[in-house]
Amino acid sequence: xxxxxxxxxxxxxxxxxxxxxxxxxxxxxxxxxxxxxxxxxxxxxxxxxxxxxxxxxxxxxxxxxxxxxxxxxxxxxxxxxxxxxxxxxxxxxxxxxxxxxxxxxxxxxxxxxxxxxxxxxxxxxxxxxxxxxxxxxxxxxxxxxxxxxxxxxxxxxxxxxxxxxxxxxxxxxxxxxxxxxxxxxxxxxxxxxxxxxxxxxxxxxxxxxxxxxxxxxxxxxxxxxxxxxxxxxxxxxxxxxxxxxxxxxxxxxxxxxxxxxxxxxxxxxxxxxxx
Amino acid sequence: xxxxxxxxxxxxxxxxxxxxxxxxxxxxxxxxxxxxxxxxxxxxxxxxxxxxxxxxxxxxxxxxxxxxxxxxxxxxxxxxxxxxxxxxxxxxxxxxxxxxxxxxxxxxxxxxxxxxxxxxxxxxxxxxxxxxxxxxxxxxxxxxxxxxxxxxxxxxxxxxxxxxxxxxxxxxxxxxxx
Numbered sequence: 001x002x003x004x005x006x007x008x009x010x011x012x013x014x015x016x017x018x019x020x021x022x023x024x025x026x027x028x029x030x031x032x033x034x035x036x037x038x039x040x041x042x043x044x045x046x047x048x049x050x051x052x053x054x055x056x057x058x059x060x061x062x063x064x065x066x067x068x069x070x071x072x073x074x075x076x077x078x079x080x081x082x083x084x085x086x087x088x089x090x091x092x093x094x095x096x097x098x099x100x101x102x103x104x105x106x107x108x109x110x111x112x113x114x115x116x117x118x119x120x121x122x123x124x125x126x127x128x129x130x131x132x133x134x135x136x137x138x139x140x141x142x143x144x145x146x147x148x149x150x151x152x153x154x155x156x157x158x159x160x161x162x163x164x165x166x167x168x169x170x171x172x173x174x175x176x177x178x179x180x181x182x183x184x185x186x187x188x189x190x191x192x193x194x195x196x197x198x199x200x201x202x203x204x205x206x207x208x209x210x211x212x213x214x215x216x217x218x219x220x221x222x223x224x225x226x227x228x229x230x231x232x233x234x235x236x237x238x239x240x241x242x243x244x245x246x247x248x249x250x251x252x253x254x255x256x257x258x259x260x261x262x263x264x265x266x267x268x269x270x271x272x273x274x275x
Numbered sequence: 276x277x278x279x280x281x282x283x284x285x286x287x288x289x290x291x292x293x294x295x296x297x298x299x300x301x302x303x304x305x306x307x308x309x310x311x312x313x314x315x316x317x318x319x320x321x322x323x324x325x326x327x328x329x330x331x332x333x334x335x336x337x338x339x340x341x342x343x344x345x346x347x348x349x350x351x352x353x354x355x356x357x358x359x360x361x362x363x364x365x366x367x368x369x370x371x372x373x374x375x376x377x378x379x380x381x382x383x384x385x386x387x388x389x390x391x392x393x394x395x396x397x398x399x400x401x402x403x404x405x406x407x408x409x410x411x412x413x414x415x416x417x418x419x420x421x422x423x424x425x426x427x428x429x430x431x432x433x434x435x436x437x438x439x440x441x442x443x444x445x446x447x448x449x450x451x452x453x
Contacts, residue, residue, distance in 0.1 A: 013297040015307075033305050039310045046314045053326045059333040061340055067333070074330040094331065095323035103318055132298040133307040141315055195298070 011207035013130055013199070038134070041110065041126040049106045076255065077101055081262040090262070097265070100142060101258035104129060108198060108250035112243060129253075130198040132191065139190035140190045142261050150268040159270065190260060197253050201246045208242065211235035 019035035024054050035043070056070040065070060076099045082090040111127035150158040162183065164175040212235045219228030426446050433441040 010297055015303045029305075031309065032302075033309060033323065034306060036303060038303070038308065042307075042310060042314055046318055050321055052316070053321075057326055057329040057333070059336075061333070061337050063333070071330055074327075074334070078331065078334070087413050095319065095327045097434070098327055099280075099315065099319045099322045102322070103315065104445075131303075131307060133304040134311050136306045137311040138315070141312070148379055199296075199298070230379070271427060 009203040009210070012125075012202060012206055013128070015131075037126045038128055038131055042107065042128050042134070045110050045128065046103065047105045048110075049102055071234075073102065073105075074098065077258060077262075081259055085259075085262050086266045086269050090265065093262075093265050093269070096145065097258050097261050099193075100138065100261055101254055104138065104194065104257050105254035106253065107134075108245070108254055111198065111202065112246045112250050127202050128201055129139050129194055132195045135195040136187070136191040139187040139193075139255070142264070143187035143191060143253045146261070146268055149265075150271065151269060154271050158268075159266065161271070186260075186264065190257065194253050194257055196248055201242070201249055205239060205242050205246065208235045208238045212239065 010266050015036045015038050017034045017036050017041050020027070021034045023030040023031070023032040026032075053070060056066040060067055060068050077094055082094055082097060086093070107128040111125065111129065116127045150161070162176045162179040163172060164179065165172075167175050169201065215228040215232040218231060219226050221228075428444055429449065430441055433446075435437075
């Protein structure tokens with residue numbers, strides 16, 4: 001342990017198996033569904049989320065604090081996003097957006113709030129949303145659901161999404177290419193934005209964390225090295241500040257993901273009205 | 276401790292293999308993707324079947340209750356206003372009736388007083404007229420008596436002076452001249 005490099009901010013993103021499950025053979029592809037630390041955190045977070053909602057959503061006319069808290073979260077989706085952006089027609093899509101929002105919010109917050117690090121030779125915290133595989137899957141779920149919904153609701157006419165009227169044939173054709181690129185880049189930006197934000201925040205926090213310990217140990221050497229305490233203390237201050245910032249980022253990124261989902265849904269639900 | 280060493284060796288191996296972010300170690304992708312899909316499906320069903328109807332239902336029920344209570348309050352207020360208006364109208368009507376009654380009574384009393392006064396005045400006038408007539412009669416009579424007395428006195432004076440009685444015709448002629 002002591003021989004490990006002092007500064008390794010990527011270590012926290014390493015995946016390892018916790019419960020080994022034999023791979024399943026699906027058409028020649030060996031699918032390994034082992035419970036890794038990533039999957040474990042995902043499952044714990046989801047279970048926590050479901051229990052939290054089951055306990056707090058009591059359906060009272062006069063809500064208590066717990067119910068008010070979960071209704072406030074619901075209100076973010078219903079009153080802040082779906083209703084103002086999509087309108088009354090957005091009601092059927094609330095469960096989808098709420099699922100996306102709550103899942104990302106829970107995983108994001110867990111990665112900051114439960115950042116207790118390494119105890120008993122085991123990492124107890126893991127930023128699931130810093131895994132590109134996870135954010136890409138969520139982005140694709142959103143993108144494909146919306147894209148398929150467009151064809152289910154509007155049929156081939158939905159391809160008119162790429163056509164910008166009033167540009168002529170040549171200009172229009174050119175715009176179709178640009179519109180298609182900007183459309184199909186959406187899942188990539190969705191995935192990269194969430195991944196990048198959480199990854200970056202955790203790398204920086206980990207770096208300052210290593211400074212606290214590293215400079216502290218250095219300062220123990222005495223003499224001029226005692227000045228290391230200053231750096232160590234400053235780094236600790238930075239970690240406190242960054243934790244606050246990361247909490248904001250955690251909520252904000254969940255909100256941004258949900259907001260973009262609603263914006264994309266709006267194009268489908270109100271297709272032909274807004275153009 | 277076994278897990279830790281396992282993780283450490285693995286970390287070393289993969290860091291060497293990918294030479295970059297652990298996230299681009301694609302051996303962990305299929306498992307994560309499938310698990311995320313599974314979790315998402317379960318969570319979506321949970322939200323759709325339980326959470327959203329419960330939360331949205333409670334909020335809608337609350338809004339409906341507030342709306343209903345407000346409507347009830349508004350209705351009650353309207354009712355109260357109507358009742359107040361009715362009461363005010365009734366009071367005004369009552370006041371008007373009382374006024375009319377008083378006016379009528381006053382008019383009736385005045386009429387009676389006027390009639391009584393008129394009757395009394397008529398009676399007084401009649402009495403006065405009668406008295407006047409009586410006075411006139413008495414005066415006339417008195418005047419007649421005076422003339423007669425004067426004639427008789429004149430006759431007596433004439434008889435005394437001349438020694439012969441003046442005839443009645445002469446006396447009347449003198450009286451007419453006088």
